[in-house]
Amino acid sequence: NAGVMQNPRHLVRRRGQEARLRCSPMKGHSHVYWYRQLPEEGLKFMVYLQKENIIDESGMPKERFSAEFPKEGPSILRIQQVVRGDSAAYFCASSPDRSGGTFEKLFFGSGTQLSVL
Amino acid sequence: AQKVTQAQTEISVVEKEDVTLDCVYETRDTTYYLFWYKQPPSGELVFLIRRNSFDEQNEISGRYSWNFQKSTSSFNFTITASQVVDSAVYFCALSKVSGTYKYIFGTGTRLKVLA
Numbered sequence: 001n002a003g004v005m006q007n008p009r010h011l012v013r014r015r016g017q018e019a020r021l022r023c024s025p026m027k028g029h030s031h032v033y034w035y036r037q038l039p040e041e042g043l044k045f046m047v048y049l050q051k052e053n054i055i056d057e058s059g060m061p062k063e064r065f066s067a068e069f070p071k072e073g074p075s076i077l078r079i080q081q082v083v084r085g086d087s088a089a090y091f092c093a094s095s096p097d098r099s100g101g102t103f104e105k106l107f108f109g110s111g112t113q114l115s116v117l
Numbered sequence: 118a119q120k121v122t123q124a125q126t127e128i129s130v131v132e133k134e135d136v137t138l139d140c141v142y143e144t145r146d147t148t149y150y151l152f153w154y155k156q157p158p159s160g161e162l163v164f165l166i167r168r169n170s171f172d173e174q175n176e177i178s179g180r181y182s183w184n185f186q187k188s189t190s191s192f193n194f195t196i197t198a199s200q201v202v203d204s205a206v207y208f209c210a211l212s213k214v215s216g217t218y219k220y221i222f223g224t225g226t227r228l229k230v231l232a
Binding site: 031033035041042043044045048055056089091093095104105106108110111113 | 123152154160161162164167208217218219220221222223224225
């Protein structure tokens, strides 16, 4: 059973370009969480999605950032017009439906390192 | 509001020493989960433990042990006889039991184990 898959592993963008980060949750998981880790800092919650719905986006910057989790395909974190301050590691995590049993933990991907030149 | 504090930014120990990483949390929930994760230099997050708030029994796993004290809102992590491979950043995290399972992470403690 493959784990949470994130790609690309490393992404380099120039200021003003768009960054698209992909996350495929574990098989059978319908909940996705995105976290951002700035250099030398902890992980900060960004957004929580279920299939086709944004449940909690309290950690998302108000501008330039958006996330989706379509019915088919991976979850996408999109950053428009990137700036140097967006350089960070972006982690995705997934969890199963509550009907799937007791919550054990979030399953994390290996992260995407975004570098903005 | 929920909050996790890891006051130790960086700790250096010599191999074979014991080391304790502190974690203090704040929450108004009566039930919650606490976690520890390890982030080695490669960057991935490695799950170490989950603790339910209603289970105050301490846990030991090999060289790792966890001390959960609900009265002081602490969930400390001890590595016995540290090894160079333990060098990493360690994160403590808190989540609700119901609703969303989003984690609130501490800022992490960087552990350096010197040979």
